[in-house]
Amino acid sequence: MLYLPWSDEENDLININHEETFELHRDLIRQKRSEYVHREANEFEQALEEHMEKKEDDDDIDDANIEYDQDKNEFLIYETGNNEGDIFVEMRINTRTEKIEHFNVPKIIPDTEYQQMMRNLNSNQRKYTLNVMNLIKNGENQFFNFINGGAGVGKSTLI
Numbered sequence: 001m002l003y004l005p006w007s008d009e010e011n012d013l014i015n016i017n018h019e020e021t022f023e024l025h026r027d028l029i030r031q032k033r034s035e036y037v038h039r040e041a042n043e044f045e046q047a048l049e050e051h052m053e054k055k056e057d058d059d060d061i062d063d064a065n066i067e068y069d070q071d072k073n074e075f076l077i078y079e080t081g082n083n084e085g086d087i088f089v090e091m092r093i094n095t096r097t098e099k100i101e102h103f104n105v106p107k108i109i110p111d112t113e114y115q116q117m118m119r120n121l122n123s124n125q126r127k128y129t130l131n132v133m134n135l136i137k138n139g140e141n142q143f144f145n146f147i148n149g150g151a152g153v154g155k156s157t158l159i
Contacts, residue, residue, distance in 0.1 A: 003032035125158045 006012035
């Protein structure tokens with residue numbers, strides 16, 4: 001009876017035969033209802049079921065029980081795959097130049113200072129640093145690392 005105008009709740013809504021009133025005003029009710037109801041509830045339920053089925057198919061890993069231990073995952077290395085490529089080569093743009101470029105070589109810290117810095121790292125930081133140094137020395141591929149953690153875990157010290 002939401003779609004019928006009424007003025008007296010007692011006489012127009014409560015003390016009536018609802019089926020007869022609906023049958024009497026069926027066309028008006030459907031017309032007014034169409035103005036406000038654009039999608040039926042069963043369409044939403046069906047769409048939700050389809051979404052949940054698709055989500056179940058997409059989720060191969062049950063990660064509901066995975067615990068993320070901050071101490072264990074503090075210095076994880078996330079690899080993004082092979083990212084080699086040169087956009088200029090692909091676009092056939094010559095980037096070679098015959099000019100000689102000079103650049104300032106960064107200062108090399110003394111061995112004692114380097115050794116002291118390595119001693120100040122905790123074991124996870126040391127493992128991570130040695131792994132990055134190994135990638136720099138031996139690796140030909142570029143790599144991307146993301147360092148995260150809460151306040152005071154040593155991100156700045158590591159970098």
